[in-house]
Amino acid sequence: MNNEIKDLENKIRKNYSNPEAIVLDSKPVGYPFYVLRLDLTYLANREFQLLEEFVLKCITHGLVKPKEISSFIGMENYQIEKILSELISRDLVKKEENLELTKVGLDALEQQTVLAPISETQTFYLDALNGKLTNSFSLKIFDSKIHQNSAINKILKKPRKGHIEDLVDYYPDIEKLLQNSDPNNPNSIELVQVNNIENVYSQWHELLLVLYKSNPGDREIEYEIFSRGFIQPEYRKTIEELYAEGKKILEPIFQQIEEDKPPQSSVKEVISNIQEEDIKTVEKLTTKIDSLNDSDNFVETKNNSLKEEIKKLKQELQQIKSQTRISEVIHTYQIREYLLKALTEAKNRLMIVSPWIKANVVDKEFLSTLEATLKRKVKVHIIYGIKGSNSQNDDKSIKQLENLKANYKNIQFEKTENSHRKQIICDDKFAIVTSFNFLSFRADPNLTYRDELGVILRNKQTIEDLFNSGINLIS
Incomplete structure (x- = not known):
């Protein structure tokens, strides 16, 4: 046991470059998956x-x-x-x-022809914590002997045998997995129907939960997740996202972790709360409300029922916006427009965080607009940098930004060690968290389209938290 603890300690010290980290305890737990046997009908070999x-x-x-x-x-x-x-x-x-x-x-x-549909039964695995569906797991990585009392509490509702309605939201994932299952087949596969959930049962992937301190004098206790001897950041990420939602699933296992202690800073809670499914829900509800508000849909005899439906949808939309702090969902070209909007409209402060800097974005026009912003006495913070990014950055563009820094006292242009975050903040009016690389992706409509997604946040405290977190990237 002492050798195992020492081995875990060495791995944590190496992973975090912290020679003083000490492991306090470790415990095997079961990470829950649902195994699904699905009867499917799909069309293959479509051009x-x-x-x-x-x-x-x-x-x-x-x-x-x-x-x-x-x-x-x-x-x-x-x-x-x-x-x-x-x-x-x-x-x-x-x-x-x-x-x-x-x-x-x-x-x-x-x-183009529609071939005869294929019907067959296939096995899929549904992560019971984050809802990710896959068909590539080997049963060898599961250990069904782990007792449920030693398992991380299940969060997702288990799909029911024979109830295909429980999988409707997973149809796009199933279709994508069917396509990826045959990399030698270049033609698309179209899922027609999940005919039946023939069988569904739980199995447990054995993980090792390790409790440690960053140094012996710390009062704060931290944890890490291991699987097959290696740190597993994906499992930890899932658990931390659930913690941010208030689902403290590790508490029954390690009571040493205080019940009311958040595992992440406030900004991480903000970002973790922005779930892909929530974004999709906001966008879907907004689109449906806009569609119903279209005057063409208002047949006189249905006026009242439509108004009631719109009212119900607006209430549902407001509830999820309140929970997630999402004000609006935007896409590629809109995100680019908001960057320009922030540059031209900011009055007090502007923050841009982006991993890479490239000349196709930080060009003469961008630099001119940025300089006009600085001349308005706006305090500008530009933060960039991700591990291994030096070869992907444009040296000339970086030099030009450094020249602006030398000429204007109100610009802070700094490189952080390793951040994949992409955000902009304009005063306390709005913040955007997105997959869009503000300083390296131009979103030129004349080039091949690339769909990027972002959310606008307008809550002033949330904006302040994001701003302070951005400053902490370089402090």
Whole structure:
């Protein structure tokens, strides 16, 4: 046992470059997974995805503008632009004054056929804590002998045998996994239906929960997750996100961790609370409300019922916004616009955090706009840097930003050791947390479309927390 503790201690010390870390205790626990046996029906060997086929057929029937196609299909314009970008890159569509199918596109559409559907049973694994679905686990990594009392408490509701409605939200994931299961098959797979959940049961992946202090004099106790002798950051990330939501799933196992002690700083709680599913829910509810508010939908006889439905949806939207602090969901081009908006409208302070800096963004126009911001006496903080990023940064752009720093006292341009965070803060008016790399991705509509997602936060305390956290990256 002493040798095992020493080994764990050495790994923690090496991982965190902390020679004084000491391990207090360790305990095996079971990380819960649900094993699902699903009866599926799907179409394979299709040349096009369904939406790609719809877009091609729209063009052949005279809808030759992106807005015409998006209006006809009933989708957002940026979604149609994304599909068109892919079709153009494959030389299936050409974009001149109007959209037009190439000869390759015409031939491919003519040959497109719907093959006989395939029905078969496949096994999937559902992470019971973070809801991630996979089909690649080997049963060898599970240890079903672990008693449930030693397991991390289950959070997700277990899908029920025979109740396919419990998996409706996982249809896109299942379709993606079916596609990835055969890397040699370049053609798409389209999931038609989950016919039945034939079997579902719990199994446990054995983990080792290690309790330690960063140095002997610390009162604060920390923890780490090991699996097969290695630190597993993904499991820890899931557990910390649940902690941020108030689900302290490790408390029954280690009572030494104080009940009311948050495991992360306030900003990490903010960012951890921004879950992908919450973003999707906000976007879906907003789109549905906008759709119902469209005057074309208001048939006189349905006026009252529609108003009630809108009221209910608004209440649901407000509730999730309040819980997650998400004010609005934005996409690629909108995010770029908000960066320019922050540069031109900030009155007191502006913060930009982005891992990389490249010349296609930090160009003459950007630098000119930034200098105008500095001349308005706005305090500007630009923070960049991620481990191993030196070769990906543009030295000339960095030099130009350093020149601005030398000429203006109100700009702080600093490199942090290792941060993948992307955020902007404009006064106390708004903050954006996103996947968009503000200083290295231009979002040029003339180039291949890349969907990036962001959330706008308008709560003043949340903005302040994010700002202080950004400052701490370089303190």
